[in-house]
Amino acid sequence: MNFLKRLYYYSTGFIIGIIFLFFILNGKRASCNYTPNARVIDNISSKELIVDSNSQVYLSNEELINIINEGKVIFSKSMPNNKPCGLYLVKSGKFKLEVANCENNATVKIMTLE
Numbered sequence: 001m002n003f004l005k006r007l008y009y010y011s012t013g014f015i016i017g018i019i020f021l022f023f024i025l026n027g028k029r030a031s032c033n034y035t036p037n038a039r040v041i042d043n044i045s046s047k048e049l050i051v052d053s054n055s056q057v058y059l060s061n062e063e064l065i066n067i068i069n070e071g072k073v074i075f076s077k078s079m080p081n082n083k084p085c086g087l088y089l090v091k092s093g094k095f096k097l098e099v100a101n102c103e104n105n106a107t108v109k110i111m112t113l114e
Helices: 003-025 036-045 061-070
Strands: 048-051 072-079 086-092 095-101 105-113
Touching: 036 061, 036 072, 036 086, 036 095, 048 061, 061 086, 061 095
Parallel strands: 048 105
Antiparallel strands: 072 086, 086 095, 095 105
């Protein structure tokens, strides 16, 4: 079989596969979070967000979730293996949040501005 025939068969199968995937995955929010930062942010934002009563956070939950989703986890200053809740430092623009990531909820403990 010459090269042009193989290229024709390969491209035909490839195009059919792309169209098939397009119809299967159409409208679904399929995403892959491979980086540790993306997994932690996704885990925190999927839980109920609670603001600690001692912290002076004056933002709504929607604003806090937006800040967390746009943020980056500073792993060198975080304590993910802390018991019972891992502590993560999330930095987003001028905001720094300390978030306690528990099993059922996430608590914003401290928020500072730079």
